[in-house]
Amino acid sequence: MVEDLIPEMVAICGPDAVVTDPLELRTYECDGLTAHRCAPGLVVLPETAKEIAAVVRVCARAGIPFIARGSGTGLSGGALPRTDGVLIVTSRMRKIIAIDPVSQRAIVEPGVTNLSVSTAARPFGYFYAPDPSSQVVCSVGGNVAENSGGAHCLKHGFTVHHVTGLQVVTPAGDLVWLGDGTGAAPGYDLLGAFTGSEGTLGIVTKIIVKLTKIPQLITCLLAAFQTTGAGGAAVSAIIGAGIVPAAIEMMDALAIEAAEMAVACHYPQGAGAVLVVELDGPTADVLADLAKVRALCEQSGATEIRQADDPDERAAIWAGRKSAFAAVGRISPAYIVQDGVVPRSSLGSVLDEIARLSAACGIRVANVFHAGDGNLHPLVLYDDASPEATAAAEELSGAILDLCIAHGGSITGEHGVGVDKSKYMPKMFADTDLDTMQLLRCAFDPVGLCNPGKVFPTPRLCGEVPGARRAPHPLVASGQVDQF
Amino acid sequence: MDAMLTELSRACRLTRAAEDSDAVLGVTPRYVASPADAGEAGALMRVASGNDLAVVPRGLGTKLGWGTPPTRCDLVIDTSRLDKVVEHAAGDLITRVQAGVSLDRLAETAAGAHQQLSLDPPPGCPSTGTIGGVLATGVAGPRRWRYGTPRDLVIGLTLVRADGTIARSGGKVVKNVAGYDLGKLFAGSYGTLGLIVDAVMRLHPQPAAVSYAVTQRDDAQALSEAVAAVAGSELAATAIEVDRESRDGPVRIAVLLEGDPSGIAERSRLLAKLLGEGTRTGPEAPDWWGRSGPATAPGTTLVRFAFWAAALPRAFAAIDAAGHAAGVDPVITGSAATGVLYGLLGPEADPAAAAAFVSGVRAAIAAGELDAHLPGVPHQSLPPSQASAVVLTSPPEVRRSLDPWGPVPGLALMHAVKDQFDPGHIMAPGRFAGGI
Ligand SMILES: Cc1cc2nc3c(=O)[nH]c(=O)nc-3n(C[C@H](O)[C@H](O)[C@H](O)COP(=O)(O)OP(=O)(O)OC[C@H]3O[C@@H](n4cnc5c(N)ncnc54)[C@H](O)[C@@H]3O)c2cc1C
Numbered sequence: 001m002v003e004d005l006i007p008e009m010v011a012i013c014g015p016d017a018v019v020t021d022p023l024e025l026r027t028y029e030c031d032g033l034t035a036h037r038c039a040p041g042l043v044v045l046p047e048t049a050k051e052i053a054a055v056v057r058v059c060a061r062a063g064i065p066f067i068a069r070g071s072g073t074g075l076s077g078g079a080l081p082r083t084d085g086v087l088i089v090t091s092r093m094r095k096i097i098a099i100d101p102v103s104q105r106a107i108v109e110p111g112v113t114n115l116s117v118s119t120a121a122r123p124f125g126y127f128y129a130p131d132p133s134s135q136v137v138c139s140v141g142g143n144v145a146e147n148s149g150g151a152h153c154l155k156h157g158f159t160v161h162h163v164t165g166l167q168v169v170t171p172a173g174d175l176v177w178l179g180d181g182t183g184a185a186p187g188y189d190l191l192g193a194f195t196g197s198e199g200t201l202g203i204v205t206k207i208i209v210k211l212t213k214i215p216q217l218i219t220c221l222l223a224a225f226q227t228t229g230a231g232g233a234a235v236s237a238i239i240g241a242g243i244v245p246a247a248i249e250m251m252d253a254l255a256i257e258a259a260e261m262a263v264a265c266h267y268p269q270g271a272g273a274v275l276v277v278e279l280d281g282p283t284a285d286v287l288a289d290l291a292k293v294r295a296l297c298e299q300s301g302a303t304e305i306r307q308a309d310d311p312d313e314r315a316a317i318w319a320g321r322k323s324a325f326a327a328v329g330r331i332s333p334a335y336i337v338q339d340g341v342v343p344r345s346s347l348g349s350v351l352d353e354i355a356r357l358s359a360a361c362g363i364r365v366a367n368v369f370h371a372g373d374g375n376l377h378p379l380v381l382y383d384d385a386s387p388e389a390t391a392a393a394e395e396l397s398g399a400i401l402d403l404c405i406a407h408g409g410s411i412t413g414e415h416g417v418g419v420d421k422s423k424y425m426p427k428m429f430a431d432t433d434l435d436t437m438q439l440l441r442c443a444f445d446p447v448g449l450c451n452p453g454k455v456f457p458t459p460r461l462c463g464e465v466p467g468a469r470r471a472p473h474p475l476v477a478s479g480q481v482d483q484f
Numbered sequence: 485m486d487a488m489l490t491e492l493s494r495a496c497r498l499t500r501a502a503e504d505s506d507a508v509l510g511v512t513p514r515y516v517a518s519p520a521d522a523g524e525a526g527a528l529m530r531v532a533s534g535n536d537l538a539v540v541p542r543g544l545g546t547k548l549g550w551g552t553p554p555t556r557c558d559l560v561i562d563t564s565r566l567d568k569v570v571e572h573a574a575g576d577l578i579t580r581v582q583a584g585v586s587l588d589r590l591a592e593t594a595a596g597a598h599q600q601l602s603l604d605p606p607p608g609c610p611s612t613g614t615i616g617g618v619l620a621t622g623v624a625g626p627r628r629w630r631y632g633t634p635r636d637l638v639i640g641l642t643l644v645r646a647d648g649t650i651a652r653s654g655g656k657v658v659k660n661v662a663g664y665d666l667g668k669l670f671a672g673s674y675g676t677l678g679l680i681v682d683a684v685m686r687l688h689p690q691p692a693a694v695s696y697a698v699t700q701r702d703d704a705q706a707l708s709e710a711v712a713a714v715a716g717s718e719l720a721a722t723a724i725e726v727d728r729e730s731r732d733g734p735v736r737i738a739v740l741l742e743g744d745p746s747g748i749a750e751r752s753r754l755l756a757k758l759l760g761e762g763t764r765t766g767p768e769a770p771d772w773w774g775r776s777g778p779a780t781a782p783g784t785t786l787v788r789f790a791f792w793a794a795a796l797p798r799a800f801a802a803i804d805a806a807g808h809a810a811g812v813d814p815v816i817t818g819s820a821a822t823g824v825l826y827g828l829l830g831p832e833a834d835p836a837a838a839a840a841f842v843s844g845v846r847a848a849i850a851a852g853e854l855d856a857h858l859p860g861v862p863h864q865s866l867p868p869s870q871a872s873a874v875v876l877t878s879p880p881e882v883r884r885s886l887d888p889w890g891p892v893p894g895l896a897l898m899h900a901v902k903d904q905f906d907p908g909h910i911m912a913p914g915r916f917a918g919g920i
Contacts, residue, residue: 097865098858102712102794103823105856107865125716147661158659160668161636165867176894177867181856182823184633184790186874187892187917188677188901189622192635192668196661206865216718236575242598242689282720285747341657345575373659374576410660417662428662429652436643436651437664443900455663462904 002041002064002084009044009086012054017092019043028087031074032134036419040067040081047092049167049175049205056203057173059086060449067451068203070111070139074146075337076418078198078454088203090141096120097206104211105164105181110141110204114148117209126211129156132414133322141204147196149414151247151321152278154372156212158414160195165208168194171201171445181208193440198416199451201444215280218246219290222317223297224271224304228252228367231273232348234300235371238277239344241296243289247278248372252351254331255324255366255379262327265320268304275371276321278314324368325379332364332381334390336397340404341413344374353403354378363389363396375413376404402427417455425457438462488535492517495527498565506560508540509553510880518562522642522650522681525561529679530648532559533908539646540912541675543584543614547621549782550877551674552888555914561679563616569593570682571656578639578656580684583616590615590685599687602631604774616680622672625774626723626740629715629822631688635671640684643670643677646906656684669901675912676920677905691722691742695752698770699763700734704800707735707820711796713758714739715821719751724821727772731804731813737820738770776817776826783831785838785878787814789845791871792856793823799871802853803827806844810837835881842882845873846890868893889917 009018019025020042029037041064046052059066065085072079081087090111097107101124106117114135117128131150132138138148144166149158156162165181179191194201225231231250238245251259253272259265267274277293279286290307297305308314328335342350351367354376358365366379378400382393401411401424411417411424425434434456442462444450492499492515499517506516515537519525532539537558542548544564563584570580574597581590587601594600603618604625613623624633631637640654643666653666670677701707707726714724714737723740737759741751756763776786791799800816803825807813812833818825827845829838848854854871875888892898895918902909902920914920 098861100792100794100856100858101716103792103856104715105792107858107861147665149659153659157632157636160665161632167867170897174896176897178894178897180790180867180870180872180893181792182790182870182872184788184822184824184872185893186872186889187894188898189635189668189672190894190897190901192671193665195668196665208867213716213718213720215720239577240575242692244689282718282743282747282751284750285720285743288744288746341659343573343576343578343657345573370659374657375659408655409657410655410662412662413657413659414661421662425663428655432649433651433653434663436645436649437653437666439904440664440666440669440901443897443904 002086005042005058005062005064005086008058009042009055012058013044013046013051017045017047019045028069028072028081028089031069031072031077031079033075033077033418033420036077036080038081038083040087041083041085043087043089045089045092049169052088052203052205053169053173053175055086055088056169056171060171060173063447063449065449065452068141068145068199070142071113071137073134073138074142074418075339075415076412076420078145078416078418080419090139099124101126101211105208106211107206107208108140109206111139114138114140114143121211122214125214127214128162128209129212130159130162140207140209144195144204144207145197145199146414146416151249151370154248154370155244155246155280160192162210163191163195163207164210166191166194166204167206168202168204171450175205179208198418198455200441200454202450217283217286218278218280218314219286220276220278220308220314220317221290221293222267222306223275223277223302224268225273225275225300225302228273228351229348230301231275232351232371234275234297234302235347236345237296237300238293239372241292243292245277245293245372246280247276249276249321250274250367250369250371251321251324252367254364255328255368256320258327258331258366259320259324262330263319263323265316265323267320271303276317321368328366328379328381334382334384336380336393338376338378338380338397338400339412339415340376340401340409342374342376342404342407342409344372346407347371347374350376350403350407354400357396357399361392361396363393365396370413373413374409419454422455422457425455489515491531492528492559495531496524502560508548508557508560511554511557513540513557513560515558516560516562518565520565522644525644525679525681526648526650528561529644529646533647533910536908536910538910538913540915541616541620541679543617544586546613547617547623550621551915552883553914554912563614566681572597573656574599576657577687578658578684579687580640580656580682581615582682583680584614586614587618594687595690598690600690601685602627602637602688603634615683615685619671619680619683620673620675626725626819628819628824629724630722635668637686638667638671638683639686641667641670642681644679644681646678646908646911650681654684658686674915676902676916678911693743693745693748694767695741695748695765696767696769697739697741697752697755697759697763697765698736699759700736702734704735704797707737708796710737710759711820714755715793717758719755723819725773725818726820727775727817729815731807736770736772738773772817776828781831783879785829785833785882786876787827787842788874788876789825789827789871791823791854793821794856795823795854795871796820799825799854802845802848806841806848809844810840812837812841814841831879835879836885838878838882839885842873842875843886849873892917
C-alpha cells in the first residue's frame with residue numbers, strides 16, 4: 001500500500017515535502033489535459049537528486065508505481081497520477097546551476113521553468129531555443145520528457161537538439177549521467193532515446209542544455225489571405241524558395257475571430273487566414289529573406305501584408321497568435337486541442353478535409369497551427385454540458401488524427417502520447433514496432449513501475465515471448481505484477 | 485555446398501562464401517549475403533539467430549576499420565543492393581533512402597531540388613560511405629556546428645532486429661513525438677543493435693552562397709580567443725574549423741558562412757574584421773577543410789577528442805604534453821567551436837608511441853584537466869567526466885595496447901539495452917564500447 005511508504009518518504013524528504021491531505025492531493029489530480037483525473041496516492045516534493053533517488057529506491061523495493069511531474073502543463077495526461085502510486089513533483093528543484101557562455105551551455109535542475117533559462121542567459125547574449133507557448137510555466141524536465149517544441153523549432157529544432165547531458169534516476173533508483181555535456185560522448189545515444197520518452201524511462205534530475213546566440217535581427221510579418229489554401233500555398237512557396245524562417249504560424253477565420261474578440265489584435269478584417277512569418281539571423285540575410293517572403297506572399301494572393309519594425313510591433317503581431325487557444329475558450333464552452341502532423345505539402349488538402357468533416361457533423365473547428373512544419377492544432381469546439389456533443393467532438397478529433405496518419409503524418413507533433421493517445425499508437429505503428437520500442441523500456445524499467453500505462457497500449461511484459469497472447473502472463477496470473 | 489550456405493541462400497538469393505577480402509578488422513567471415521529488401525534481410529537474420537551466426541553489417545566498407553574488431557563474425561550482410569531512394573519529398577524537405585544508398589547518390593538526388601543532406605563532406609571533398617554506415621558510426625564533419633550529427637537529421641528508421649523482426653520508428657514528418665525515437669538509439673551504434681534497412685532523413689535547402697574566411701594564430705590561447713569570438717558573434721557561422729600541422733607551427737582557422745549572397749558579402753566583411761589582419765575570404769574551402777573525414781587511409785590512427793568548448797586551450801595543452809611525452813606530433817584538426825578535435829597520426833607513427841599519446845591525453849582527462857571548470861559548481865552537479873578521447877581507427881597494434889573507446893559513462897544501461905535488442909549477442913559482437 002502506498003500509504004505504508006509515508007514514514008520513509010518523510011525520512012527522506014522531510015515532513016513538509018510529503019503531501020497526504022486528500023484535498024491537497026487533489027490539486028495534483030490532472031495535468032493540462034483536465035479530461036483525465038485521478039488523485040495521487042501520495043505526493044513528494046524532493047529538493048535534490050539524491051532525495052529523488054532515495055524515493056525511487058523505496059518505491060522500487062515496495063513495487064509501488066511512481067510518476068514524475070514538472071509544472072503539470074502537459075496536454076496528453078503524461079503526468080496523470082495513480083491512486084496506488086507516488087507522484088514525484090520537481091517544483092522545488094529550481095536552481096540554475098551554471099551558465100557557461102563560452103561553451104554555450106547551461107546546467108539546470110528539472111523544475112526550472114523554460115523561460116527562466118533564457119532570462120538567465122540573456123545578459124550573456126544567449127537564449128534557450130526550444131520555446132513551447134507554455135514556457136513561462138512549464139519545466140525543463142517536462143520539456144525533456146515530452147521533447148517539446150515551440151513556434152521557433154522550425155529553424156532552431158526541438159528539445160532533443162538542445163540537450164547534451166542528463167542526470168537521471170533510473171527506475172531502479174540509481175543516479176546516472178547520460179551524455180557528458182559535449183554532444184559527442186562515446187557509447188549509445190541513450191540521451192537521445194530518453195528525450196521524448198514521456199517520463200517512462202526514469203526521472204530527470206539535471207539537464208545540460210545548449211544555449212543559442214541571440215540573433216542580430218528578429219523581424220516578423222503578418223500576411224492575410226482569402227483562404228487557408230492560399231495561405232498554405234504561400235508556406236510552400238517560402239519553403240520551396242529555400243528560406244528557413246524561424247517560425248511560420250497560421251490561423252484560420254474562426255481562430256482570427258476568437259482572437260479579435262479576446263485581445264483586439266486587429267488582424268485584417270474578413271481574412272480567411274493569416275500567416276505570421278518570423279525571420280531571424282544576421283541583419284543583411286534577414287532583410288534579403290524578408291523581401292523574398294513578402295514577394296512570395298503577394299504572388300500567393302495575400303490581401304494585406306504588415307511588417308513589424310520594432311519589438312512592440314512584433315509583439316502586436318504575435319498577440320493574436322499567442323492568445324488563440326485561450327481566446328477560443330470565449331467562443332465555445334469547451335474545446336479539444338488536437339495535435340497532429342501532416343507533411344507540409346499536404347496541408348491544403350488536409351485542411352479542406354477537416355473543413356468537410358466539421359461541416360458534415362456540424363461541429364466547429366478552429367485551426368491555429370505551426371504551418372512551417374505541418375503541425376496542426378485543430379481546436380474542436382463543443383458544449384460539454386451535452387454528453388452527445390462531447391462524444392461527437394471526440395469522434396471528430398479522432399477522425400482528424402486518422403487523416404494525419406492517412407497522409408503519412410503523426411498523431412502527435414509536440415504534446416506527446418501520454419494516456420490520451422496510447423490507443424492511437426497501433427494505428428501509426430505495427431505491433432512489432434511497438435514491441436521493439438518496448439525493448440528500450442525493458443532495459444531501463446524491467447518491472448514497469450516508472451509512469452506505467454502511458455504511451456503504449458498494453459505493452460508486452462519484459463521477457464514475454466512475442467506471438468499471440470493466449471493466456472495471461474504467468475507473472476500476472478500469480479498476482480506478482482499488473483499488466484498496464 | 486555447405487548446408488548453412490544453402491539455408492542462407494534460401495533466405496537471401498545472393499549469398500556466397502566469403503573471401504579474405506571480406507575480413508572485418510582481420511576477422512574473416514564465412515558468408516557474405518546481399519539482401520534485396522527488408523524481407524530478405526529479416527529472413528537472413530532469422531537464420532543467423534537460429535544458428536548463432538555472428539553478423540556484421542557492411543555498407544561501402546569505408547568505416548569497417550573503425551571501432552574494435554568483432555570477437556567473431558560468421559556472416560557479413562552487405563547492404564549494396566539496398567540502394568533505392570524510396571522517396572524524395574522535396575516540398576517536405578525529407579528523403580527516405582535505403583541503407584546502401586551512398587552519400588553521393590543522396591546528394592545528387594537532393595541537389596535536383598536545390599537541397600542537401602547537411603552532413604559533410606562539403607562540396608569539393610570526396611564523399612564516402614552509405615547512409616546506413618554514416619548513421620551507424622554517427623560521423624559528422626565541419627557543419628556539425630550548425631546542423632549537428634546524423635542523430636539530429638534522422639527522423640525515421642526501419643531496422644531488422646537480431647531475431648529477424650522488422651520494425652519501424654519515427655516517420656516521415658520532421659515534427660513527431662509518437663513513441664520512442666529508435667533512430668537516436670541506432671545512430672552511432674556500430675551495427676551492434678540491429679541492421680538499419682532504411683532511414684528517413686531531414687534535408688535542408690542548399691545555401692544560395694557560401695564564403696570561407698581563413699586566417700591563423702600562433703598559439704592555442706590566441707586561437708581559442710578567435711574561435712570564441714566567432715562562435716559568440718552574431719555572424720551565424722555554419723562551421724568553425726581549426727587545423728594544425730605540427731606542434732610548433734601556427735594554427736589555421738577557417739570559418740564557413742552560408743546564406744543569401746548579399747548577406748554573405750556583408751558578413752564576410754564583418755568576419756574578416758573580427759578575425760583581424762591577414763584574413764582571406766572567398767568561396768573556396770582551404771585544402772585541409774574536413775580532412776579528418778577522408779583520412780582513414782590504412783595505418784592511420786584517428787583519435788576523436790571531445791570536450792566543452794571553453795576547454796579548448798587546455799585540450800591543446802593536454803594533447804601537446806601527451807604528444808611530446810610520447811614522441812609523436814599528430815596533426816590536430818576539427819570543429820573547435822563544438823569542442824571536437826581530431827588527432828591524426830600517419831602509418832609511419834610507432835604504434836606504441838601512438839598508444840602512449842592517447843593514454844597520456846586520457847590521463848589528463850581523468851585528472852580533470854579537460855573539464856568544464858565552472859567556478860562554484862560542485863562536482864556532483866556535473867557529469868563524472870566532461871571529455872573523452874576515442875580511437876576511431878588505428879593499426880591493430882595500437883588497438884591491442886589500449887581500449888579504443890576509453891571510459892564510457894552509463895555503460896551498465898548500454899549493456900542492458902544491448903541485451904534486450906540482441907540477447908544472443910550476434911550483432912557485431914565486440915565492435916563497440918565496453919565489449920558490446
Ligand atoms: C497553454 C499551453 C501551451 C502549450 N504549448 C506547447 C508548445 O507550444 N509546444 C509544446 O511542445 N508543448 C506545449 N504545451 C504542452 C506542455 O507545456 C509541454 O509538454 C511541457 O513540456 C510540459 O512540461 P511540464 O513541466 O508542465 O510537464 P508535466 O506536465 O508536469 O509532465 C509532462 C510529462 O513529463 C514527465 N516529467 C515531468 N518532469 C519530469 C522529470 N523531471 N523527469 C522525467 N519525466 C518528467 C511527466 O511524467 C509527464 O509524462 C503547452 C501546454 C499548455 C497548457
